[in-house]
Amino acid sequence: MQALTNRAREVERKPMSLLERAYLPAIFKGMVITFGHMFKKKPTINYPEVTRPFSPVFRGLHILNRDEEGRENCTACGLCAVACPSEAITMEAAERKAGEEHLYREEKYAAKYEINMLRCIFCGLCEEACPKDAIYLSETFAPANFQRKGFIYGKEDLLIPNPVTEPAAYAKAKGGRVKIK
């Protein structure tokens, strides 16, 4: 058969030498390689004990913020719900009554605040829209659940722990991303 181009080259099919046919040197070479791998650094991160550091722009589960006295920041203005492109946020506003000043910072607060984590795309627009520093995206992500209704996070799931009564839990929930003014 005539070659179409001058680049065609015949495949070299040399018979193997005795050393190659004995296979044992080749096997030994392979064993040296695998033995060397025993001392390599393992790329594994022991997950629950050690976590991979998130990048500073990571956007995870939402938290509803409190001020340093432990009062809720949210005033249920609804800007986050408006900003949300996937319409994941619903809320109901209520008026603060006398004697509730230690719970809510301003006269209006969110009686009900729900985020559907299945709808949420974690874009962070709610965080940008909020005028009261009330909503932030934290460094955790939504855990698995067996039911759809488990993914609708209410206020009790979203609210950050009180910095006055539980400072350790507060610091953990706050993480490194949230800057409280």
Next chain:
Amino acid sequence: MLLSIDLSLILEKFVLIVVVVMSSLVIAMYATFAERKVAAFMQDRRGPNRAGPFGLLQPVADGLKLFFKEEIIPDLSSKFLFILGPCLAMLTAMMTGAVIPWGDKVHFFGRDIPLQIADINIGILYVFGVVSLGVYGIMIGSWASNNKFSLMGGLRAASQIISYELAMGIALIALLMTTGTLSLKEIVEQQQQHWYSWNIIKQPLGFLIFLICAFAECNRTPFDLPEAENELIGGYHTEYSSMKLGFFLFAEYINMFLSSAVMVSLFFGGYDIPFVNDASLAETIGVNWIALIHTGLFLFKAACFLFLFMWVRWTIPRFRYDQLMNLGWKILIPLALINMLVTGAFILFQENNWHF
């Protein structure tokens, strides 16, 4: 009288048997753990490290899991043989331990107790007999499963054992010509004289053939064709579940450990401490302490072989069936025959004071 049997002898042997059986079970348990760890480290992983410190309780968890699993016996299987298969595999795996000299002797209650269950003068032949019986467990189990993949696995196991036992036997004949005895105890004692009297130096080729055949007899990679997960699903244990499967898997590790022990006693001086005169050391530190060192060293040597088994497994892939047969019949058997002839000629010349 050839053999004086009294109550203390029976008691002493009983204790020894229990200790040997239990310790080989524990060693096999931790061999499964070591296997997973070695595999992980060779693949740049961490391996099991959750159960207990460093994952040391992992084999216990594995065993418990197997015990709690549902026991399935296929409807159309031969029920008796189906159960007999794993039992036989386990039994024959444990039986080899009887003739291996784990140490010299200990001195308790005014008695010298040899650390060997039975010092029979045909020790090696016994090992051979038991090892070749081992494949019956696999064959019976695979046939009784009434599953074509199982049967294929069983057929492969049988033909593999037949092919490699020949080369193994011939390699051993050369070794036995140099030692002149079949008793494992005497073979070990002969190797204690000098550091260079280990049989690996006298019979390097014989050792290599024996090693390769030992891999084949234990059904370890590259000779794990009877299991061959990706060709035969699970091979001979496709239909097995629960602890019956566990017995098959466990028997493999016990076989590995005991064939390591046989290789150590045949070629690597058994419990001999290299570069040390054991007899004079025994006088200075006492018989019991030297027995402890001997046994520890023996187990260490066997552990090195266990590591070799795992190392090879995670390095090279499985042979194709025709390659397996080629290696067994066309390479190993001729090599073993040449080795035997050369050894024979060498011994003849030696006896004739190097004259033709």
